[in-house]
Amino acid sequence: MTIVSVQDTALPVEPEPGTRRLSTAKAIQEALAQRMRADEGVFVAGEDVGPYGGIFSSTTGLIDEFGPQRILDTPISETAFIGLGIGAAVEGMRPVIELMFVDFFGVCFDQIYNHMAKIHYESGGNVRVPMVLMTATGGGYSDGAQHSQSLWGTFAHLPGMKVVVPSNPYDAKGLMTAAIRSDDPVVYMFHKGVMGLGWMKKNPRSIGAVPAEEYEVPIGKARVAREGKDITIVTLSLSVHHSLDVAEKLAGEGIDIEVVDLRSIVPLDRDAILESVRKTRKLIVVDEDYQSFGLTGEIIATVAEREPGLLTHASRVAVPDVPIPYARELEYAVLPTPARIEAAVREAMA
Amino acid sequence: MTIVSVQDTALPVEPEPGTRRLSTAKAIQEALAQRMRADEGVFVAGEDVGPYGGIFSSTTGLIDEFGPQRILDTPISETAFIGLGIGAAVEGMRPVIELMFVDFFGVCFDQIYNHMAKIHYESGGNVRVPMVLMTATGGGYSDGAQHSQSLWGTFAHLPGMKVVVPSNPYDAKGLMTAAIRSDDPVVYMFHKGVMGLGWMKKNPRSIGAVPAEEYEVPIGKARVAREGKDITIVTLSLSVHHSLDVAEKLAGEGIDIEVVDLRSIVPLDRDAILESVRKTRKLIVVDEDYQSFGLTGEIIATVAEREPGLLTHASRVAVPDVPIPYARELEYAVLPTPARIEAAVREAMA
Amino acid sequence: MTTQTALAADQRRELFEMMVLIRTFEEAMLREYHADKSPGFDIGAGLVPGEMHLSAGQEPVAVGVAAHLTTDDAVTATHRPHHIAIAHGVDMRAMTAEIFGRETGLGRGRGGHMHLFDPKTHFSCSGIIAEGLPPALGQAFAFQRAATDRVAVAVTGEGSANQGAFHESLNLAALWKLPVVFVVEDNDWGISVPRAASTSVPSNADRAAAYGIPGVRVEDNAVESVWQAAGEAIGRARAGEGPSLIEVHTLRLWGHFEGDAQGYRSDLAEVAGHDPIPTYRDALIADGVIAEGDAEAIRAAASDRVEDAVAYAKASPVPSADDALKYVFAEGARA
Amino acid sequence: MTTQTALAADQRRELFEMMVLIRTFEEAMLREYHADKSPGFDIGAGLVPGEMHLSAGQEPVAVGVAAHLTTDDAVTATHRPHHIAIAHGVDMRAMTAEIFGRETGLGRGRGGHMHLFDPKTHFSCSGIIAEGLPPALGQAFAFQRAATDRVAVAVTGEGSANQGAFHESLNLAALWKLPVVFVVEDNDWGISVPRAASTSVPSNADRAAAYGIPGVRVEDNAVESVWQAAGEAIGRARAGEGPSLIEVHTLRLWGHFEGDAQGYRSDLAEVAGHDPIPTYRDALIADGVIAEGDAEAIRAAASDRVEDAVAYAKASPVPSADDALKYVFAEGARA
């Protein structure tokens, strides 16, 4: 098994158009399968990851190749099975544990933030916890306040876990491979809306070119998804696509938007953000997580503290500190929709 | 029982010096006792709140007056007893539930953030959850990575709960009274270092003048703890005292620091922050919580987005995204100590 | 059967009527849910978007338990809440309007089908499994402190009984002798995971021993058996004798949620044959409690009520986007 | 007693020696902890600051269990970890250095007394009660997958057995037949809360029935009784027969943590009389296993080892403040 090892400093070369195209879900499955073939220590555990294949298809078909000893359906006991992942990782295995919806973190967060994330530090580096916690995020399909959250700001706030948030199939595969191979705990958060599921509205970019061989996308490197010179949008996950859609639309009006896809939020590629804003001096952060005390503030503050005079405009399009409502009209009023992004850009350019 | 009801718009008048002085712990006990006398629906439940009187003395003596039917020692089952608080609140009681250390939120956060905080919204305002979740925060006494965290940024990030963080006895009593009387869930976070405990190092200001009668400090109003014109420090809880100490020290050198004590972080008194920074144009946020994706970023971003050209300096003194280390030398290297605050001020003024 | 003698004919008829009402409701939800999601099922599309967990087959649990409750008693249900809500007397119009996301709904459209809150009947539910149990303790606590004989019923699925909240709640309830009845709906499946792959004992009733409380398992998914067991447990709770646990071996007639192809399901072929409603209808006819034609009349009456609620929901206004931030807090506003 | 016949004289002597070693260690910690905190006890002051949970009285549990383990077996302990760590063979110097917050400590001073991690003996502990159980499942899982007969032991207090993690862990271990032994140290108190106010059943061993696994309670806090029960449970686990639960009715000789005045404690007067170490010493003398003078020699040898560790710790360098951010991640750095 050869692995295209991408250096930390170099962004991976995107595949030629015309190559094989996969959905994000299939890209994740492929990354898992290839790692499981390469490394006996990799296993997947979680609710409905077996015959069902993962509620959001992260594990479809894996049980057929790897069997129930390596693709394990668990009881609905998140504390127990995430802890199981921790213990197995400590003993040298490479568990991939699925938390079905990130919204369920409240029943098991102690294992995650006080154990998975802290053991390496508390042990003075003597104990490693090389596990991946993969979980579904996001709303937009009326699943209500307990099944539609993004919450990555909460994970990123607490030290000791890396947090990656792919927006497309190429990154999804490369980041999963990197996450499993990482010696650190990695929280891998996929938005349901970028998985390319047959039964949910999706952005066309949730299906895209993916190399067949294993490769890594480096954890901690942002990607300029679109170059532009007038204004910077820093964003991640599904919102990357909304931002690109708005950028395409407004390009016709002569507004040239740069879109930065963070891909990882821990570590956060602060240099990439600065680099873009140095060019545009205007910053909009688009985020499907709650607005206050989270990602959007961190990005703006990073620029403000590093180069206080730089910003001529800063604003955010995020969920305005309200539980995600059920009714479509309300939910779409609080999500960072293309319409809200567009309005924010127009305001910034006014 | 007369209640000094302070209007939302007016800051309470601080008591004359020479009046009765209490520790923060005693101020909290008094607020609880007075509310319990006034309202049969108020009860306190948590671990060791009975005969022990609360590990950090939040409930000392209450069981003697109110008995075990209203001051309830619970099993170590945070999910169950916080949920019990929620259900009792829904039925019209006014529970005060203690989570012994905020660090334990990981075992019970679902009840807190998905239930306590969301029921009011999900019910379209038809169900109220008037409960107080009180909890101890902070480090500085070598209690290690799982017993020294502040974590208020995590609570504040998630919508539906108010979050108050008193720094002194006067505010502690008034905010507790306001919290119990509030129709919303309030997370009441007291730093162990401001409680005025006999067995822990404390700032002298953790004992101070407290009126004997009931009064409220309004939730959502910051307080200018010290006026100054050169630089603004926005801070909260124990860090207020460190900041004041540094301000006193540097006043001798002609550096005039304004210290804003947030007191509440949800709602956040953004106007008070702006008002101060408009004067000084330099901002340091001092916070004992983890630095990234939390309070410090939110404060700086608030200023940057509201008045982009305003800030000539922004920086933060917080825990630099590391679990709190045990060894004193390491812990004090990551806490927002007076030394670090002073260094930050000097850098800002250079 | 002793259960049959304990119940008067009109009670038995009422149990049947309620089961039919619930089924009729769920069939209407099934119809409405799928009405506008094709071609190409899109979970977020249509008048009733989002996840939809229907309860067909589990009516005996809801009806047998709720028959002993008044709307002064509290009930907390799960992600699969409709049967329990209807049996407990939640207003069908307001509930349906909530499922349709309307301003007239129980939660003004903010909650949705997994978040039905009705203060009038002290009913609530939650989409986080087993996390509805702890709030029920608090309701029971409030009832106990007020020296009433009101009780709280907390429902959970068999899969969810392996969540920590289950253990903590039973222990605390037992310790404080709270007037709670825990009801486990064992429908053999937790989404795609069979009971044997989630639960280390054959019956959750055995787990009552871990808390020193009575535990019974009702094996036959018959409403009268549930009625009998629930009557005893609720009676105990009202009498101040503390909590009990009841597990009912019930049946998930349809998928976990709508859109679930159930490819994993080994027992699919037999499922329809175990539907508790025809069984009960036949028994009542055989016992002369209802006549052949009554069943149809009951069904027709149920249909009228359900269609009225659906029509009400559809005619109700959708919430205004301008109000999306309303109701985060009872007082004050976000800053 | 049958337990006495099962053990050879040298084994009994070893058990006694280990108990004495642990007690000697805890006495040294008691001394060092309080040495520099007065006048006016300040929890954050001195060479050993922070909370300090000592285990005096609970030696029989640690020693009786660990006698069946090798350092290839895993152990997860609690906030009160020293006795278990020592019995399991954690290096005493490195452990003491950690408690003193030194760079030579198990965690280079980052962890402290509640966070002892020793990969050599697969030992760890956690300050969050009951949350040490789930990681033990994973260690057992790894051992099982590697087709070894290694086992994991997960320790918890009786108060902590009411935490959700307990339930989830026992169920999952039972279901997957993981080689884990759960050991509950019932010292009657969870800080100031007596067992009767936290636990709805008299014995946690009764809770084993909720998972279909063996559960035993050792009532007498005697090391040989623990040894016997643990031997069976660990034997089962090694043989692939799955987990067991053992509760030992043990004794908290001192406060919950140092500084605890124990005003709440009704049984304080009797406590010293139940110390298991003199009892065992007397029994061994009576049985001719050790002579009168041996006990003192054993104590002296223990003291030498403990004082060596304390001296080592005190002589070790404190971590450099410059390194405070080291070890957050194994790779890469924070941005």
Ligand SMILES: Cc1ncc(C[n+]2csc(CCOP(=O)(O)OP(=O)(O)O)c2C)c(N)n1
């Ligand atoms: C804490 C938590 N984990 C997982 C889920 C996802 N989930 C929703 S329903 C369900 C299965 C529940 O099974 P059971 O308790 O048997 O109830 P049933 O669906 O059969 O009625 C799962 C896993 C959840 N909602 N909450």
Ligand SMILES: Cc1ncc(C[n+]2csc(CCOP(=O)(O)OP(=O)(O)O)c2C)c(N)n1
């Ligand atoms: C989740 C959680 N809740 C509360 C605490 C605080 N706490 C530490 S030890 C303890 C008592 C534990 O009692 P028990 O399990 O009987 O162990 P013992 O101290 O008696 O050895 C408590 C409540 C904690 N560490 N973690």
Ligand SMILES: [Mg+2]
């Ligand atoms: Mg089920």
Ligand SMILES: [Mg+2]
């Ligand atoms: Mg104990």
